[in-house]
Amino acid sequence: MKRFWKIGAAVLAMAMIASACADGEEDEGIDLIYVTPGPIGINPFLALGEVGTERAAERLGGTSKTFESNLDTASQRSNIEAAIDEAPDVIVLTTFTLLEMADEFSKANPDQKFILIDACPDDPAPNLHCGVFREHEGAYLLGIMAGRLSETGQIGSVVALDIPFFKRWWQSFELGAASVNASVENSVVFIGGENAFADPARAKELALSLSAQGPDHIFAVGAGSNGGVFEAAGEADFLAYGVDINECPTAPGRVVDNNLKLVDALVDQLVEKVINGEAGPVESFGLAEGGTGVMALHPDLASSECVIADHPDIIAEVEAAAEGIIDGSIVVPDPLFG
Amino acid sequence: MFDQLFDGALVDSVMRAMIPILLAALGGMICDRAGVFQISLEGMMLAGAFAAVAGSYLAAASGLGVLFAVVAGAAVSLVLAFGAVSRKGDPIVLGIAVNLLMLGMTGFLLPQIFGVRGVFAHPRIDGLDRFAIPGLSDIPLLGPALFDNTIIAYLSLPLTAALWVFLFRTPMGLRLRGVGERPQAAESLGVSPTVYKYWAVVSSGVLAGLAGAQLALGNVVQFAENMSSGRGWIAVVAVMLGRAHPVGVLGASLLFAFSEGLGFRLQGNGLPVQITDALPFAVTLIALIAARKRFARLLDLTTAG
Numbered sequence: 001m002k003r004f005w006k007i008g009a010a011v012l013a014m015a016m017i018a019s020a021c022a023d024g025e026e027d028e029g030i031d032l033i034y035v036t037p038g039p040i041g042i043n044p045f046l047a048l049g050e051v052g053t054e055r056a057a058e059r060l061g062g063t064s065k066t067f068e069s070n071l072d073t074a075s076q077r078s079n080i081e082a083a084i085d086e087a088p089d090v091i092v093l094t095t096f097t098l099l100e101m102a103d104e105f106s107k108a109n110p111d112q113k114f115i116l117i118d119a120c121p122d123d124p125a126p127n128l129h130c131g132v133f134r135e136h137e138g139a140y141l142l143g144i145m146a147g148r149l150s151e152t153g154q155i156g157s158v159v160a161l162d163i164p165f166f167k168r169w170w171q172s173f174e175l176g177a178a179s180v181n182a183s184v185e186n187s188v189v190f191i192g193g194e195n196a197f198a199d200p201a202r203a204k205e206l207a208l209s210l211s212a213q214g215p216d217h218i219f220a221v222g223a224g225s226n227g228g229v230f231e232a233a234g235e236a237d238f239l240a241y242g243v244d245i246n247e248c249p250t251a252p253g254r255v256v257d258n259n260l261k262l263v264d265a266l267v268d269q270l271v272e273k274v275i276n277g278e279a280g281p282v283e284s285f286g287l288a289e290g291g292t293g294v295m296a297l298h299p300d301l302a303s304s305e306c307v308i309a310d311h312p313d314i315i316a317e318v319e320a321a322a323e324g325i326i327d328g329s330i331v332v333p334d335p336l337f338g
Numbered sequence: 339m340f341d342q343l344f345d346g347a348l349v350d351s352v353m354r355a356m357i358p359i360l361l362a363a364l365g366g367m368i369c370d371r372a373g374v375f376q377i378s379l380e381g382m383m384l385a386g387a388f389a390a391v392a393g394s395y396l397a398a399a400s401g402l403g404v405l406f407a408v409v410a411g412a413a414v415s416l417v418l419a420f421g422a423v424s425r426k427g428d429p430i431v432l433g434i435a436v437n438l439l440m441l442g443m444t445g446f447l448l449p450q451i452f453g454v455r456g457v458f459a460h461p462r463i464d465g466l467d468r469f470a471i472p473g474l475s476d477i478p479l480l481g482p483a484l485f486d487n488t489i490i491a492y493l494s495l496p497l498t499a500a501l502w503v504f505l506f507r508t509p510m511g512l513r514l515r516g517v518g519e520r521p522q523a524a525e526s527l528g529v530s531p532t533v534y535k536y537w538a539v540v541s542s543g544v545l546a547g548l549a550g551a552q553l554a555l556g557n558v559v560q561f562a563e564n565m566s567s568g569r570g571w572i573a574v575v576a577v578m579l580g581r582a583h584p585v586g587v588l589g590a591s592l593l594f595a596f597s598e599g600l601g602f603r604l605q606g607n608g609l610p611v612q613i614t615d616a617l618p619f620a621v622t623l624i625a626l627i628a629a630r631k632r633f634a635r636l637l638d639l640t641t642a643g
Contacts, residue, residue: 038455071449162611189602190611198456198562201553205351209602212347224456227560250459 030062030275032090033083034267037097038071044245045263049094049117052267059268060275062089073101080105084112090274092267095119102128115270117263120282129279131270134286136172137325138259139219140332141287141294141318142241143176145256146217147184148314149239150177156187156215158207158229160196160222167335169221169243169259175332180317187215191222200228207232207240217241217256230254239307246295248306256307257294265290288326297322346479348599353483354557356595357491358383358566361549362573363580363587364494364501365542370582371505372538373518373531377433378418379546380570381440386411386550388444391463391561392451400464404490404551411547412540414440419539423532437570445563459560466490466556490552495588502584514538546570572618579625590625597621 034053040046050066057064065088067079080101083091091112093102096119103121106114106128113127120130146155155177157170174186189206193199203225207218211232219241220229226242230251233240242248242258266285273279285291295304296315308315324330362379369376386407393406417436422429452458466488474485484495505511516524517534524531553569554561572594579593580586601614 071455189605192611192615193567195564195567198564199567200560200562201557204558206602210606213606224562227457227459228558231558
């Protein structure tokens with residue numbers, strides 16, 4: 001019983017300290033904390049998250065901090081806890097890696113607003129706002145490039161898993177190609193196996209065997225397996241397309257373009273919406289919001305090392321299609337809900 | 339249809355898939371013959387792949403990568419050797435522990451050393467060159483796969499033959515088999531089971547390390563987390579299926595590699611991935627049932643001994 005009181009007193013004391021801290025921060029302007037799942041290092045995805053958080057803070061007249069985790073759950077957890085202790089206006093979390101923690105901490109701290117990027121729990125708490133990408137819009141634009149550039153009239157996709165989610169990539173790629181070349185044929189192969197997202201050897205074999213059947217433009221939708229497809233592109237003389245970030249520099253001259261996730265634009269806009277209380281539980285970002293895109297329409301195209309930079313005529317066509325998608329004259333159906 | 343399925347590219351692809359499995363399985367075979375059940379091939383292969391990429395990156399030379407891989411494989415194997423041979427621990431428990439340890443350790447070291455997560459690819463990583471043997475590499479179908487390949491690939495087939503000679507035609511091979519089948523009898527003749535078992539386990543580490551080097555510097559030139567992706571487990575099955583005999587192990591490895599390569603091709607021809615994915619495992623299952631007699635015999639031996 002004595003022990004119980006001791007613990008109770010300690011908890012009470014800690015609660016008082018915590019609330020005292022929260023009371024102390026009565027400054028003007030908003031504050032944001034960005035918690036990464038791992039070291040930013042050379043990870044462009046995480047780096048863009050920081051850029052977006054800083055930009056939002058600057059634009060809305062506030063400050064931002066970044067808590068960089070190591071790649072273990074203990075440091076992720078303590079960083080999120082530290083962020084909650086500071087009680088900022090919004091805590092920004094990224095990627096699937098933090099999905100479970102985002103769910104857990106948002107439910108345990110109903111007064112703290114959270115943003116989770118590129119993932120969403122099934123039943124998000126009201127104070128958790130997810131920012132997701134409309135990947136199919138970017139994939140459609142890549143399809144236009146492949147449809148125009150393919151000499152064999154055959155294109156292909158090497159996709160991590162045969163699950164509906166990935167249709168956003170390969171089906172939209174096919175649709176985009178068909179929009180400029182009705183007779184184009186698309187073949188899809190799936191990496192599968194034990195380790196679909198990080199088995200470059202398997203992805204390479206699949207890409208080689210796919211290209212042997214005719215496709216000369218192959219969309220690599222395999223995250224960590226993509227390197228294998230790009231290696232195959234060098235050996236079997238086909239051109240590839242990447243995902244998420246600009247993958248062109250990893251295989252210069254072999255990657256046409258990428259289905260980009262522009263994390264910075266997403267974070268910037270979603271933070272504003274959350275601060276203004278306009279954000280829904282799940283907000284999607286596509287071409288119109290600048291959340292998804294392709295290097296062809298990106299300001300850094302010239303230094304991107306992407307093959308598409310050598311084809312200004314196709315870039316013009318892609319630009320026109322992007323405008324069509326934004327103004328609604330071209331509808332790219334979401335394969336997940338179509 | 340068939341000429342579209344079976345061509346030089348398929349043979350090449352099968353060869354690439356086979357070499358890592360074969361090398362690891364040959365290591366597993368030596369252990370099996372020495373009476374150590376070796377299931378840490380997967381972990382040692384992964385360690386070899388990581389070390390190969392690390393060495394090749396540091397020196398910008400694939401030779402050092404291969405050396406690193408061999409040393410890493412051997413070092414990891416010593417954990418099993420010490421635990422299972424010196425300390426008489428359960429090789430299955432130890433083997434699983436080694437596999438998990440290597441998966442975690444390479445995943446941990448990747449960001450610590452190279453500052454990246456998941457995949458490490460860099461122009462400085464020097465891949466294994468393919469050496470074409472003039473004339474022979476022009477043979478249709480088999481030429482490019484057999485005579486235009488990496489040094490590790492060239493090594494693997496003669497090594498299979500050499501191990502057959504070693505096991506069945508040399509006194510040392512006889513002693514190794516004796517240690518595995520009747521350790522007490524071997525000991526009574528002055529053959530130390532501990533020494534033979536140690537060498538067997540370390541050889542399997544060297545071979546699995548080489549398998550990893552071929553995977554990470556030959557098949558592709560990069561490291562990805564858990565990139566061995568079950569190939570070491572396939573090798574374990576190849577040892578069982580091949581009845582720990584060099585010819586059988588070669589045949590089993592070839593069978594797995596062929597079913598995988600063919601699976602990739604069939605997927606391109608419209609067969610669902612769920613079926614082609616299951617192909618190597620369906621083959622495993624059928625092969626295991628076919629090899630049941632061998633297990634019955636092993637069981638008799640262990641219960642009788």
